[in-house]
Amino acid sequence: MSQAASEPAVELRDLVKHYVEPNGETLVAVNRINLTIYDGEFFSLLGPSGCGKTTTLRMIAGLELPTSGSIVLYGEDVSERPPYRRPVNTVFQRYALFPHMTVRDNVAFGLKMRKVAKDEIAQRVDDVLRLVRLERQGERRPGQLSGGQQQRVALARALVNNPEVLLLDEPLGALDLKLRQAMQEELKRIQREVGITFIYVTHDQEEALTMSDRIAVMNEGNVLQVDKPYDLYEEPATRFVADFIGETNFLNGVVTENDDEISHVRLGSGQTAHVTHEGKVLPPQTHVTLAIRPEKIFVGTGEPPKVRNVFEGTVKNIVYLGTDTYYDVELPGAVMVTARQQNEDYTGTAASAAVGDAVYVAWRAHNASLLTE
Ligand SMILES: Nc1ncnc2c1ncn2[C@@H]1O[C@H](COP(=O)(O)OP(=O)(O)OP(=O)(O)O)[C@@H](O)[C@H]1O
Ligand SMILES: [Mg+2]
Structure with missing residues (x-):
């Protein structure tokens, strides 16, 4: 998906949501966020429980009104519009299918309410059931379907309305790991086929990395970083992002000097590490x-x-994981680093090292990120 070639689908401008708690205090659920999500993008909101993901999604859907700020869909400010007048549909974690209705009737329900012609309903339901690969389960009831199939019905029910933007709030949260992975691929395929914008909420970093074109990492109502998966993982901008996505060693230090490409950082161990600064030159004495x-x-x-x-x-410690092994290595000054190595016998690794052995740890200057917050 090339952003340059596509127009903004959803723009959030200085979006704020306050809730008043029972004791009268104000809770800031969403704290002035600004985001531009492009047409056709698979965009994820990622963050820990309570960081404001669902609240943000509900404001886009119109199920919650912003305290301040605005929501623009395809160039039109929809902040004041009711949900049914926004070109948006939502798929929730609890799919809330009607248990007494067949799959077809569940999917057709919204169209019937809007008094769409019978023939057209039949055609659209056929098309969308084919898209989610449930064309042969149309006459069953939800109770006769697996969890993954029920989730497809929920998806079909949202897609049949031809939304321009589909909002998905942890749609795979109720599924077990294997099924979740299969549905992740399904969702990607469906998104490619229909070509609409998906805004996907998850607190699962791996899910966000594998599925998204771009990810916004949120914490405590704020958006901390918006980037492609590769850039988020390789170039986290803050300690929180580095910690939340994947595993990371954090080494505290002080900048001592800067060359053209490299910052020299004195570690707690008394040793000096070298890290590429990518133009972000911090003055000597900066704590990093x-x-x-x-x-x-x-x-x-x-x-x-x-x-x-x-x-x-x-x-100090070795943990064998099957595919990989973790080594906890102590440097002078009781500085600990954890290294993860693939278990193969091609390279001259420490595969035969034991606890207590002397080893060296090594990394390239561009493989460390220099963080100040
Ligand atoms: N209707 C409400 N009334 C009061 N507070 C609310 C309401 N809805 C959400 N909150 C609070 O707003 C904050 C953000 O909630 P939100 O549901 O957006 O988080 P989330 O990121 O979706 O979390 P999770 O991953 O657990 O679903 C939380 O502190 C939550 O308790
Ligand atoms: Mg939520």
């Missing part, structure tokens, strides 16, 4: 945190690779 993914750290016992950061340490 280096964030380094465990899989970017090499643990070895032989000849170290030729990279900028090589530190000697002692193995």
Whole structure:
């Protein structure tokens, strides 16, 4: 999906939502967020429980009115419009299907209420059931379907209205892992086929990474970073994002000097780490945190690779995971780093190292992120 070629589908401008708590205090559920989501994008809102994801989605749908700020859909301010006058449909985690109705009738329900002609309803229901691959289950009732199939009915019921934007609030949350993964692929296929904008809420970072064109990471009502999955993972802007997405080592340090490309950072161990600053040059004496993914750290016992950061340490703990092994390595000054290495016997890793052994850890200067918040 090329953003340059597509128009904004949803724009959130200074969007705020306050709730008044029973004791009279104000709870800031959404704190002035600004987002532009493009036509055809698979866009995810990712963040921990209570960070404001559902509230944001409900405001886009019109199920909740903003305290202030505005919502623009395809260039039109819809902030004051009721839900049924917005080109948007929602799929919730609890699908709320009508148990006494067949799949077809569940899907057709909204169209019947809007008095769409019978022939057209039949055609649209056929089309959408084919899209979600339920064409042969049309006469069943929800109770006769698996969890994944029920979720497809909920999806069909939203898609049959031809929304321009589909909002999905943890739609796969009730499914077990295998089924969830299968449905993730299904959802991607369906989104590609219908070509509409999906705004997808999840607190599952892996789900967001695998499915999304872009992700907004939220915490406590704020949007912290909006990026493509690769950039979020490789270049987290804050400690929170680095921590929430994947696993990360955080090493505290102080900038001592800067070269053209490299910042020199004195670690708690007394050693100096080298990290590419990507033009974000911080003055000497700035306190920083280096964030380094465990899989970017090499643990070895032989000849170290030729990279900028090589530190000697002692193995404190080894955890074997089948595909990978974790090594907790202590550097001088009781600084701990965790490295994750794939279990294969091609490279000269520390595969035969034991707890208590001397090893070195190594990483490239561009594999650490320099964080100040
Ligand atoms: N109707 C309401 N009245 C009062 N407070 C509310 C209401 N709805 C949500 N909140 C509060 O607003 C904050 C954000 O809630 P929200 O449901 O948007 O979080 P979320 O990110 O969707 O979390 P989860 O991942 O658990 O679904 C929470 O502190 C929540 O308790
Ligand atoms: Mg929620």
